[in-house]
Amino acid sequence: MTRSELIEAVASRSSNFSKKDVEIIISTLFRSIAESLAKGEKIEIRGFGSFKVKNRDGRKGRNPKSGEGIYVDSKKIPFFKAGKELKERVNTKKK
Amino acid sequence: MTKADLVEATYEKVGSSKKDVAEVVDSVFETIRTSLENGDKVKISGFGNFTIRHKRERRGRNPQTGQEIMIGERTVMTFKASQILKDIVNSNS
Numbered sequence: 001m002t003r004s005e006l007i008e009a010v011a012s013r014s015s016n017f018s019k020k021d022v023e024i025i026i027s028t029l030f031r032s033i034a035e036s037l038a039k040g041e042k043i044e045i046r047g048f049g050s051f052k053v054k055n056r057d058g059r060k061g062r063n064p065k066s067g068e069g070i071y072v073d074s075k076k077i078p079f080f081k082a083g084k085e086l087k088e089r090v091n092t093k094k095k
Numbered sequence: 096m097t098k099a100d101l102v103e104a105t106y107e108k109v110g111s112s113k114k115d116v117a118e119v120v121d122s123v124f125e126t127i128r129t130s131l132e133n134g135d136k137v138k139i140s141g142f143g144n145f146t147i148r149h150k151r152e153r154r155g156r157n158p159q160t161g162q163e164i165m166i167g168e169r170t171v172m173t174f175k176a177s178q179i180l181k182d183i184v185n186s187n188s
Contacts, residue, residue, distance in 0.1 A: 001130045001137045010122045016115045025105050025119050030142045032104040034183045036096045043096040048124045053184055076184045078143070080174030089132040090147060090172045 037078050047085040054079050098124075131172050143176040 001009075007026055011019040033043050033051055042052040058074040082090070098120060106116040127137050127145065136146040148171055155166040176184075 001127075001135055003139045003141075006123065006126055006130075006137065006139070009126050010119060013122055013126075014119055016111070017109070017119060021109045021111070022119060024108050025116060026123060028105045028108050029101055029120060029123060030139060032096075032101055034142065034180055036100075037180075037184050038186055041096050043101075045098050045101075045124060048128065078176040078180055078184050080143075080145075080176075082172050082174075086128055086131070086172065089128055091170045092132065 040076075045083070047083050049081050049083040049086055051078060051080050053077065139177075141177060141179045143174055143180055145172055145174050147172055 003026070007019060007023050010026070011017065011022040014022060017025070036043050037051055037053050040053055042050060044050040053076045056075050056077055059072050061070050061072040062068065063070055098117075102113055102117045102120055105120065106113045109116065130137050131145060131147060134147055136144060138144045150166075150169050150171060152168045153166050154163060156163050
């Protein structure tokens, strides 16, 4: 399922919103999550999961091509942890 | 940030009631859950991909007691952030 298929599916089930509105809501939704993560906040959605940022320390690396030693800066990495309901539903056996 | 905050951030953009927007937000997450439940991955361009992975049965160990146990075959989901999301997260540093 892609972003546009998600918009399509949600819009078809909504009596209050046009496809355009649903598109705006979904874009804003994911942008809000991204901006919140950028601020280092944790986002928790009950029954779905939580997003948070983890820090990766800087480390000494090596350019694999030239063998030259370089320093890889510390960086932040977005993480998602599935919530209980999502975990359980994904794990149910489908025949 | 919780779902209520997401609704708050969203409802003004479409000039609608919080209640109606909350319904759509719920529907978005439910649609993603259903898709994953049915074994179909969800790709949100510019954000990331939610994918399904099948894990085989393996032998594990309780780290506390050292006792060996079998971890059954199972299906889990993983999230891989897109490069765009990774860049956004690193932009405010």
